[in-house]
Amino acid sequence: MNIAWKEIKKNKTRFIILGSIVFLVSLLTFIISGLSNGLSQDNAALIKNLPDGQFYMNSDADETYNLSRIDSNVQDEVFSEHKDAAAFSIQMGFLNDTEDKQRSVAFVTSTESNLFQKVNDGEIILDQSLEDAGISIGDVLTNNQFSGEFNVIGFVDQEKYSHAPVAYINMENYKEIYRVNEMQLVFIPGQDKGQSYTGLQFFSNKSFLNTIPSYSAEQMSLNMIVWFLVVISGMLFAIFFYMMNVQKIGLYGILKAIGVKTSSLFKMMWTQMLFVTAIALTFSIALSQGFNFIVPKGMPYDLPYETTIQLSIIFVFIGFIGATLSGIQIKKVEPLQAIQQGEV
Numbered sequence: 193m194n195i196a197w198k199e200i201k202k203n204k205t206r207f208i209i210l211g212s213i214v215f216l217v218s219l220l221t222f223i224i225s226g227l228s229n230g231l232s233q234d235n236a237a238l239i240k241n242l243p244d245g246q247f248y249m250n251s252d253a254d255e256t257y258n259l260s261r262i263d264s265n266v267q268d269e270v271f272s273e274h275k276d277a278a279a280f281s282i283q284m285g286f287l288n289d290t291e292d293k294q295r296s297v298a299f300v301t302s303t304e305s306n307l308f309q310k311v312n313d314g315e316i317i318l319d320q321s322l323e324d325a326g327i328s329i330g331d332v333l334t335n336n337q338f339s340g341e342f343n344v345i346g347f348v349d350q351e352k353y354s355h356a357p358v359a360y361i362n363m364e365n366y367k368e369i370y371r372v373n374e375m376q377l378v379f380i381p382g383q384d385k386g387q388s389y390t391g392l393q394f395f396s397n398k399s400f401l402n403t404i405p406s407y408s409a410e411q412m413s414l415n416m417i418v419w420f421l422v423v424i425s426g427m428l429f430a431i432f433f434y435m436m437n438v439q440k441i442g443l444y445g446i447l448k449a450i451g452v453k454t455s456s457l458f459k460m461m462w463t464q465m466l467f468v469t470a471i472a473l474t475f476s477i478a479l480s481q482g483f484n485f486i487v488p489k490g491m492p493y494d495l496p497y498e499t500t501i502q503l504s505i506i507f508v509f510i511g512f513i514g515a516t517l518s519g520i521q522i523k524k525v526e527p528l529q530a531i532q533q534g535e536v
Contacts (some may be wrong), residue, residue, distance in 0.1 A: 200464060210432050214425055215472040222423040222480035225499055228414035230492030237409050238300065238353040239400060242307060245381040247400040251393040255403045258283060259492055261374040270378050278305035279375035281366060282353060287333045287342065295322060298353035301366035301382055307381065309348060309360040316342035317358030323347045337369045354404065376437055422510055431513030433461055437518060444522055457522050463516040466508070473504050
């Protein structure tokens with residue numbers, strides 16, 4: 193530990209450069225992860241806010257929810273076996289506000305359930321983002337396919353679908369707008385394994401998210417960038433410590449000659465790695481969490497502490513692997529040979 197600290201003080205510039213690079217890479221990783229989580233919420237908060245369970249859609253819909261139609265007899269069968277089940281539908285559409293400006297929304301309706309908002313005929317509950325956009329409780333909204341008017345009775349927080357704010361409406365109003373009588377989906381909360389029903393296909397929460405257009409492609413792209421940056425950080429540690437070790441072959445030879453164990457040399461390198469990583473992560477975590485307060489309103493950014501902790505552990509682990517791989521040459525150092533070819 194003492195040797196490790198002395199070397200850090202002696203080669204401050206080198207370790208500051210390494211720490212700066214790790215700081216920038218980890219900060220970029222945290223921010224991209226926050227954007228990934230934010231986009232995930234913006235794309236599917238309606239589904240992600242539901243408890244674990246099983247989703248059912250028509251097996252002929254080719255895993256496309258808006259092509260699904262649940263037969264009323266099958267729906268009744270599900271409801272008779274699961275009292276907490278709910279049937280619901282989602283369709284993209286638009287509303288005209290009081291200034292006759294069109295607002296893109298995801299219309300949602302459901303059978304009576306605690307999982308979804310209950311609204312009466314002619315009422316509507318909107319996502320909070322529309323209140324931020326100027327719509328208020330008591331406003332009267334219209335839709336070109338609806339003969340009546342919608343009276344705004346409330347707002348809900350973080351209810352988005354396909355990057356559009358959710359609009360809860362009464363089932364009869366929904367049927368009038370989209371000229372349908374069947375619901376698209378059935379959800380059974382708390383069900384660990386799917387149950388077989390005639391003409392229905394089941395999905396877990398995670399697998400159903402992947403049926404949402406653009407969701408899986410969007411998340412896969414961002415997650416690949418995150419993991420690519422994590423791998424880069426490991427390579428940085430490996431290259432840095434490899435170059436340091438090459439320059440210290442002679443020193444390692446002398447230390448081995450006077451009885452210093454190879455394990456002690458590895459511990460010295462790990463201590464330096466942990467010191468640099470800890471400082472870099474401290475600053476990057478602070479800035480990435482503070483990014484929540486400076487991002488423009490409406491930008492989807494969400495970096496939970498759980499994700500931050502997980503990524504930090506991964507960074508330390510990758511740094512440990514990179515430093516260890518670079519230190520394999522330490523084990524091969526022969527004292528006399530190292531002293532002869534190295535520079536003390």
